[in-house]
Amino acid sequence: MFQVTVPCVRAKSIREALAMAADGGRILAGGTDVLVLAKENMITSERLIDISSIPELRGIEINSKKIIIGAAVSLTEVMTHPLIRAEFPALVMACDVFASPQIRNRATLAGNIANASPAGDTIPALYAYDAIVQIRGRSSGSPGGRRSVPATEFVSAPRRTALEPGDLITEIVLPRTHGTHKGMFIKIGQRKSLAISKTMVAVATTEFSAGTIKHIGIALGAVAPTIIRLPDAEALLTGKKVTRELARQARAFAEAAVRPIDDIRSTADYRRKVSGVIVERGLLGLRILES
Numbered sequence: 001m002f003q004v005t006v007p008c009v010r011a012k013s014i015r016e017a018l019a020m021a022a023d024g025g026r027i028l029a030g031g032t033d034v035l036v037l038a039k040e041n042m043i044t045s046e047r048l049i050d051i052s053s054i055p056e057l058r059g060i061e062i063n064s065k066k067i068i069i070g071a072a073v074s075l076t077e078v079m080t081h082p083l084i085r086a087e088f089p090a091l092v093m094a095c096d097v098f099a100s101p102q103i104r105n106r107a108t109l110a111g112n113i114a115n116a117s118p119a120g121d122t123i124p125a126l127y128a129y130d131a132i133v134q135i136r137g138r139s140s141g142s143p144g145g146r147r148s149v150p151a152t153e154f155v156s157a158p159r160r161t162a163l164e165p166g167d168l169i170t171e172i173v174l175p176r177t178h179g180t181h182k183g184m185f186i187k188i189g190q191r192k193s194l195a196i197s198k199t200m201v202a203v204a205t206t207e208f209s210a211g212t213i214k215h216i217g218i219a220l221g222a223v224a225p226t227i228i229r230l231p232d233a234e235a236l237l238t239g240k241k242v243t244r245e246l247a248r249q250a251r252a253f254a255e256a257a258v259r260p261i262d263d264i265r266s267t268a269d270y271r272r273k274v275s276g277v278i279v280e281r282g283l284l285g286l287r288i289l290e291s
Contacts, residue, residue, distance in 0.1 A: 008048040014170065017051050018136060018143055022166040025049040029057075029072050030106035032099070033115055057170060060084075067174045068134075071110035075122070076101070078109060088174055090183030090202045091125040097187050098122060100194055110169040116155045119222040124202035125185060126151040127227050128217030131174055137167030148173075155226045179206040179214050184282040188274055190265070197222040198266040199275050201254075203282040211241050218250070218279060223258035223271050230257055233279070247283040251276040 009025070011017035021027055025047045028034060037043050051057055057072035060081055067087075069078060078084055079095035098104055098112075098121045112122045113133065131151040139162075140147040149162045151172075156162070163169070183204045189195035199222050206215045216237050218230040233250035240246060260271035 006043055006046070006048055008050055010050040010052075011054060013054060014056055014136065014168065015144065017049055017054065017168055018166065020047075020049045021168055022138060022143060024165075027051055027114075027168055029108040029111045030074065030103075031111075032103050032107045033111070037115075051168070064176070066176055069109055069172045069174065071108060071169045071171060073108060075104040075107050075109065075112075079104070084174075087176060087181045088125070088129055088183065088204070089181060090128060090185045090204045091122065091174075093183065093185035094122045094125045094187075094200075094202060097185070109172045113151065113154060113172070114161060114163065114169055116157070116159050116161045116226075118158055118225060118227065119197045119200075120227070121187065121197065121200065121221070123151070123155070123227045124200055124219035124221040125183075125204065126172065127219035127229055128183075128202040128204040129174055130217060131172055133162070133169055134171040134173060135163065135167050136170050137164065139164035139167050146170075152227075152229060158225055177206040177215055179208060180211075181206055182286045184285045186278040186282050186285075188278065196265060199223050199258075199260070199271045199278065201275070201278045201282050203279070203286065205286060213237050213240060213242070218254075218282075220254060220258060220275055220279070223260045223275050225259070228257060228259075230254055230279070232257075237283070242283050242286060244284070247280045250283055251280040254279040 027049050029052050052072045057070040059070050061068040075095040079092045085092050112120045133149045133154045135147050154162050185202050187200040188198045202219050204217045205213050208214050216234050218233050221227045233253040255276040258275045260268040262268050
């Protein structure tokens with residue numbers, strides 16, 4: 001039986017977690033990927049630091065401009081929050097197909113983006129919603145310094161992020177917009193859940209009352225070294241109502257933008273074609289077609 005032999009300690013406060021991280025520890029919240037990383041020899045720290053019980057990281061704060069989700073808040077807590085369900089439906093859909101209920105009860109948004117997998121299920125939605133990653137640590141200029149990094153800039157390559165030794169994600173911030181909120185998340189895999197994505201898309205819109213798109217984010221996963229946005233398709237659709245013709249044009253933008261690979265789960269050609277298909281379906285699924 002495979003075992004993780006790295007000792008794990010539980011931090012009681014952010015300050016304590018930062019001190020431990022500065023001394024060479026590796027942060028974990030839900031810890032659902034620990035065995036996966038250990039099997040791939042990707043845990044090189046002398047100890048793991050569990051932040052799941054730190055009170056400052058356990059809450060969801062709301063004001064008129066943003067929703068602030070603590071780094072230790074589980075995906076289940078995110079997807080069942082009434083305001084998040086109302087204003088960030090694509091993120092809720094992504095959480096709903098993330099692994100199994102047991103894992104969703106432990107896994108976190110912060111942990112998913114920190115793992116920086118191109119197939120991380122919640123990351124496309126974070127990109128599409130222009131989420132911000134809040135970081136504390138030495139890379140901010142002092143041991144307890146703070147900095148903000150857009151989700152779209154946080155992941156630089158597979159398993160590589162803006163985090164530096166001694167850093168800790170404290171919150172994921174979702175900017176709030178005014179209007180009618182609609183979203184779609186489509187994941188293609190061997191099964192509906194408990195399977196790594198072959199390709200996936202998050203489409204998030206804020207509409208004016210007439211159904212015209214005020215703001216849109218479209219992000220694809222598992223088709224490039226990092227999650228990718230589709231700025232050309234977003235620009236095409238902004239200020240308009242979605243039509244079948246515009247959805248087809250967005251499909252072409254998606255097929256041109258992706259950089260998929262052949263691997264054990266799928267071929268590059270399949271991923272490219274299906275990426276276009278799910279972008280088109282995601283847009284049509286918003287049900288804001290012109291009559």
